[in-house]
Amino acid sequence: MRAATFLAIALVLGTAACTERDQSLYQGKVENGKPAYEGTGVQAFTAPGWTPGDRNSWEQELKTRAQRGQNDYSRVSN
């Protein structure tokens, strides 16, 4: 029992240095607190097909737009 406890502590201490470096994308200070999916508030220039403020609909709109506008293989097959 004592040996098992000692082994467990040794393992925890031994693997403590194996943490991964932070690989988050963000560097610097994000100056504008508003993300892009909040929209500009100008309806006339906003693309239809998504709801400003809804992150998922914004991302989906950009993906759809990329496929529709840039993937000519899928455009030809449709």
Added chain:
Amino acid sequence: MARMKFICDAERCIECNACVTACKNEHEVPWGVNRRRVVTLNDGVPGEKSISVACMHCSDAPCMAVCPVNCFYHTDEGVVLHNKDTCIGCGYCSYACPFGAPQFPSQGTFGVRGKMDKCTFCAGGPEAHGSEAEFKKYGRNRLAEGKLPACAEMCSTKALLAGDGDVIADIFRTRVVTRGKGAEVWGWGTAYGSKQAGQPQGTQSNAPANGGK
């Protein structure tokens, strides 16, 4: 989460400079500043290749690392932007950038150098999205309008792809697998004759006589 990236397909780029023009028009970029440029290798030689270059919005951006006043920042989508109010126009970012993306207007606040200007992936700057102040300093914020960069959307041959890295990588992969390479490409024989131009003599016998059509 989307990570915005550019890819330029050198097989498709025809050096028309529409991306450059679209960028300048969309953002009303002044004389002497080109946020995007088309570079041609082996210009005039059969087999020449062109590529459209701008800020590549690096994940570990050298410009950001060397900036002495920390004017750069990443957005949630991985777009590298900068604050012109903080920029001192020192030009370190210009030396650090491997793509020559940072541009300096010839007539600016600081002598002849001015504050740095670069591609924003059509994502504006730190000012309020769609505001007049943002437009004057950084140009249109198309991303907040639910649109992709004007250069890529205007590209006539769809050589320049822009958008979520996963999506455009998938488009590019499909394209490469479908079209083949060299003389297998549709139209190669019309453009360059039946032989595969620019290739060593020993490899030309493999090219099909009809140019792969």
